[in-house]
Amino acid sequence: MFEYFLLQIPSNFNNFPHYSFVIETTTSDISELQLVARLREKDKAALELLYNRYSGALYGVIKRVVKNNDIADELLQDVFLKIWNRIDGYDASKGRLFTWMLNVARNQAIDKTRSREISKESKTGGLENLVGKVDKREFSEQPVDSIGVSESLLQLPEEQKFVVEHLYFKGYTQSELAEEFNIPLGTIKTRLRIAMIQLRKFYQVN
Amino acid sequence: MKTEEYISSGILEAYAIGELSPMEMAEVEKIISVNPELKAELLRIEIAQEKFLSELAVAPPAWVKDSLLKKIDQAAPKAKVISMPVRDSINIWKYSLAASFALMLMASFMAYYYRNKWIESENSLAELLAQNQRMASEYNTVNQRLDKIELDIKVVNNPDFKRTIMNGTANAPSSMAYVYWNETTKEVYLSIQNMKQLAQENQYQLWAIVDGKPVDAGVFDSNAAGLLKMKDMTGAAAFAVTIEPRGGKTSPTLETMQVIGNVVKG
Numbered sequence: 001m002f003e004y005f006l007l008q009i010p011s012n013f014n015n016f017p018h019y020s021f022v023i024e025t026t027t028s029d030i031s032e033l034q035l036v037a038r039l040r041e042k043d044k045a046a047l048e049l050l051y052n053r054y055s056g057a058l059y060g061v062i063k064r065v066v067k068n069n070d071i072a073d074e075l076l077q078d079v080f081l082k083i084w085n086r087i088d089g090y091d092a093s094k095g096r097l098f099t100w101m102l103n104v105a106r107n108q109a110i111d112k113t114r115s116r117e118i119s120k121e122s123k124t125g126g127l128e129n130l131v132g133k134v135d136k137r138e139f140s141e142q143p144v145d146s147i148g149v150s151e152s153l154l155q156l157p158e159e160q161k162f163v164v165e166h167l168y169f170k171g172y173t174q175s176e177l178a179e180e181f182n183i184p185l186g187t188i189k190t191r192l193r194i195a196m197i198q199l200r201k202f203y204q205v206n
Numbered sequence: 207m208k209t210e211e212y213i214s215s216g217i218l219e220a221y222a223i224g225e226l227s228p229m230e231m232a233e234v235e236k237i238i239s240v241n242p243e244l245k246a247e248l249l250r251i252e253i254a255q256e257k258f259l260s261e262l263a264v265a266p267p268a269w270v271k272d273s274l275l276k277k278i279d280q281a282a283p284k285a286k287v288i289s290m291p292v293r294d295s296i297n298i299w300k301y302s303l304a305a306s307f308a309l310m311l312m313a314s315f316m317a318y319y320y321r322n323k324w325i326e327s328e329n330s331l332a333e334l335l336a337q338n339q340r341m342a343s344e345y346n347t348v349n350q351r352l353d354k355i356e357l358d359i360k361v362v363n364n365p366d367f368k369r370t371i372m373n374g375t376a377n378a379p380s381s382m383a384y385v386y387w388n389e390t391t392k393e394v395y396l397s398i399q400n401m402k403q404l405a406q407e408n409q410y411q412l413w414a415i416v417d418g419k420p421v422d423a424g425v426f427d428s429n430a431a432g433l434l435k436m437k438d439m440t441g442a443a444a445f446a447v448t449i450e451p452r453g454g455k456t457s458p459t460l461e462t463m464q465v466i467g468n469v470v471k472g
Contacts, residue, residue, distance in 0.1 A: 048271075051271055055266055056264060057256070059264050060259060060262045060264040061259060063264055076266050076270055080274050081274065081277060093235075094235045095221075096253070096256065098255075102255070102256075103224030106224055150258070152258055152261060168223070169262075174225050189216030192216055192219045192220070193214065193219050196219050199257075199258050200250055203254050205250050205253045205257070
């Protein structure tokens, strides 16, 4: 009976016109909601499925943010452990599973870079931190290739690309970006919005 | 805020990337739950984000997955799911009947128990309310008495009030009363020290002797407590009290004089 109930949800879910693309995006054989339900039951095979499906995208973010293979490997495990342990905290009505996972991964990665900066600072004082900031700037001025070639990213105007790169791959929060590069926070928000619209066009998400 | 304005502020993109404060997040979640247009927009953003990041995916080393799965095994030693042995359906019906019966008994008992509790609480609440009311009125009485006593003390302690001691006459040798009189403000207060009980139809009447003539200063009963405010008076040389019919008279019945005292000059 329980299973029947679970199966009912996605089919109802898809009856709403705005959700008609849900099925299309969950390409593998099992739907996102089913996957979540199985994860809640602590089904290890479901975690493996989840890992196969999303680890690459998350690892791409984590690795670029922390810029260190060992730390990235460890973080990716931490992220999936967190997802495994806190799956009950995920609420499908509030957003997609990937969004939730991405938030966990991005926050963990940003926290990691912070704690490294802080430990550096506590060891050698404020000067090191200043150098760290300069490093961050230099890194940000490297060409897109260091991020990986993505046609979707390449077609964006420079200022939009900048915002997307820094928010997704360089561990900046919007307010940090605003402060460090003297861009009004509202501008950053709009640039990200316009960039996302471009990406939506590119990936034909309508 | 209008839907388009809300969308163009970029708050949904910030939500999708996990940039919002818990408060802002709660706000977005609330709004998307009631606005399907916003929900659909968020979904488009999320899907684009997902496709974009999938395109930029980097394969993690293979050992990471193995290590992860090992860690999960270590963290949670397999909680084996033991399936209930299947009994014949009659048994199940029996059990469920027994269970429902037990549940019903329990529910009835609970209903009875809590009803009694409820009545009990109703009663004690009514009792408490009544008690509270009584306390409040008692408090009021006490407060009024306290105010009166404070006023009395002010009069007694005020040096402007001259005290005249009226001692008992031959009619009532043990009677005694004081008059407190302020010459400037003309106020007169009477304090009964010892005056005998009068018949219902009679009352005491205070007189002031002004220019040799008795002037009415008001009537009082023998059981009055504390200071009694009497009529204002000027130029009194002495005070005296007579017994008169209830309500008093215009001139004193001198034979009934109970107490008298001269105002001390100075």
